[in-house]
Structures are given as structure tokens and as C-alpha cells.
Amino acid sequence: APAPLKTSFHASLPLHPFQVSDNGKLKGRGQAAVTAAVTYIACRQEGHPRSFKEICQACPPGSVDKRDVGRAYKALIRELDAGAVGPVAVVAASHLARRFCSRLGLGQAVAKAAEEMAEAACPRDGVRPGNTVKPWDGQSPLSQAAAIILVISRLPACPPPTRPDPPDIAGVAGVTDGTMRVAARNMWPDLADLVPSWYAPRAAVEALMAGDIP
Secondary structure (H helix, E strand, O other): OOOOOOOOHHHOOHHHHHHHHHHHHHHOOOOOHHHHHHHHHHHOOOOOOOOOHHHHHHHOOOOOOHHHHHHHHHHHHHOOHHHHHHHOOOHHHHHHHHHHHHHOOOHHHHHHHHHHHHHOOOOOOOOOOOOOOOOOOOOOHHHHHHHHHHHHOOOOOOOOOHHHOOHHHHHHHHHOOOHHHHHHHHHHHHHHHOOOOOOOOHHHHHHHHOOOOO
């Protein structure tokens, strides 16, 4: 379940607004951007990481831009020691995949398969067997999660009546349809090794791979 906002205030106590306003290097960042950056850190501290885009979507419309939040976050991290921020959870594609599946109304089996595929494609610890580098590694977790749901929802275990349209998947993830498809195209040659075997037999995955990206 998403972290309630009150946990953000508890987790962000080291970043008291008076401390922030007195810090010369944070002046000019904008109170909305700094507050959003503090919330971003707090969510990660509480083990409920959110992307910059999701944080901005929770703010009043037009009050803050994703780039400004990113700059404020970097400034905060530079000014705070590790003890003030503490351990934080990483925004991983596997976290996002399960959450996006829920928003799309997909079942538990589909969500579990998407989460497992995301973990195989984009390990949370960043360590892949053999330390191999994959074409999708440089893409955002949002794009990776959207591409994974696109793949998982096109297999027989997710029949057409419950299958979300690609634009709906991209919309929930907050990415463009084209960006999602680029990530899927990068994963396409590896699908047989990424899709959980309990969810779809290899023959079904290879049949999907033989066609174009849906």
C-alpha cells in the first residue's frame, strides 16, 4: 500500500523548513520544489519509493516541475550527510510494475509475473549474473515497468477481456507509447529468459517473440 503522507513528515524531520530556508545553496530552488524533494526522500526512507514524476503528480497542478524537483533533490543530498538522510529504498522497476498492474485492474497472477520479470530484467541490487549489460539498462524504471506489463499482458494468461490497451499502460506509467515500445523492443530478444516459466510456457513466449511488438 502507498505510504500515507503523514509518514513523509515524520521521515523528513531532519529537513526542517527553517533549516532549508537558511541554507544558501538551496535558496532560489523554490519552496514547492524543495518540499517535493523532501517528500521524495521521505518516501524512500519509509520503504515506499516514488518517482519524481509521481511526486509531481501529487502536487497542486502546475506548482512544480520534475526537473526542478531533481535539482532540489541533488542539492539536498550534497548538503546533508549520510546520517541525516539514512538508508533509502531504490525506485525499482519491480516496485513500479506491481503498482501499475494494480492501477490497471490486472489480477494478482499478472502482477506477480510482471514483478518477477522486472526483477529478472532490472535487479533491485543492480547485479545481474555475469555482470552483463543489457540495452534497456539506461532507460528509466517507469519505461521498463511499462514495457514489462506490455509483454506480460500479451501472453495467454492475460486474455483479451482483461488485457489493457498499450496507451492505457503508457498512461498509467506516465511515459509515452513510443518510449514504452522502445524499452519493449530492447527486451524483445531476451523475453524467453525473462518471463517467469510458471506464468507462460516457453513456446508461448517464443510465439510472442516471433511477431511484432503489439
